[in-house]
Amino acid sequence: MTVRGRLVLYVGPMFAGKSAHLIAAAKKQTDVLALKPGFDTRDGAELVSRDGSHLAAMSVNTWPEDADLYGHIVLDEGQFWVAPHYQGDIVEDIRDVRARGVDVTVGGLDTDYRRVPFDVMERLREDADEVIVLTARCHVCGAPAVWTAKTHDTGHLLETGDQELYEARCEAHWTLPEQS
Ligand SMILES: [Zn+2]
Known part of the structure; x- marks a missing residue:
């Protein structure tokens, strides 16, 4: 018997291949809805990984009403699904669709650039059936x-950016950004 309503989490720092794993998971099925935070307009309505794979996605700031028509929901940048970017409680919204048999896969940062855990990711982790911890180089x-x-301090905690703003670091080389 196939168990439905599973929650799988891909966590790790930036540049760990989280989006690539999400896209690969999504492409195994046909009835997939991919979601990304509405304010994250870097790649338009697509999930894009740094290895070049991509997947059509919906940018939302509320839970889509037709979400339970899909078999699998894939959600990127889990740490951003909080107020004021998202209206509602993403943890509860995910519980609701899982109760109706929808599988959910979430990718996100487990900690911010100060190494402080993202509360919403901690809560999802408590609910998850499987947590895959990825590392970068x-x-x-x-x-x-x-x-x-973060390579330099911008005064913002939640901020999208790429290699101009963030780097993955090991324990020995992690530092707080220099004050500008
Ligand atoms: Zn290092």
Whole structure:
């Protein structure tokens, strides 16, 4: 018997391949709805990984009413699904669709650039059937990296950016951003 309504989480620092794993998971099925936070307009209505794979996605800031018509929901940037970017409680919304048999896969950062855990990701982790912890390569030495570092302080905690703003770092090379 196939168990439905599973929650799988891919967590790790930036540059760990989270989006690539989400896209690969989504492409195994046909009735998939991919979601990304409404304010994250970097790639239009698509999930895009750094290895070049991509998947059509809906940018939302409320839970889609037809979500339970799908068999599998894939949600990227889990740490951003909080007020004011998202209206509602994403943890409860995911519980509701799982209760109706929908599988959910979430990717996200487990900690911010200060190494402080994202509360919403901690809550999802408590609910998850499976948590896959991914590592990146340290930008300085190439060792496995579990932390995200910000290269300069912008005064914003939740901020999208790429290599101009963030780097993956190992334990030895993680630092807080220099004050500008
Ligand atoms: Zn290092």
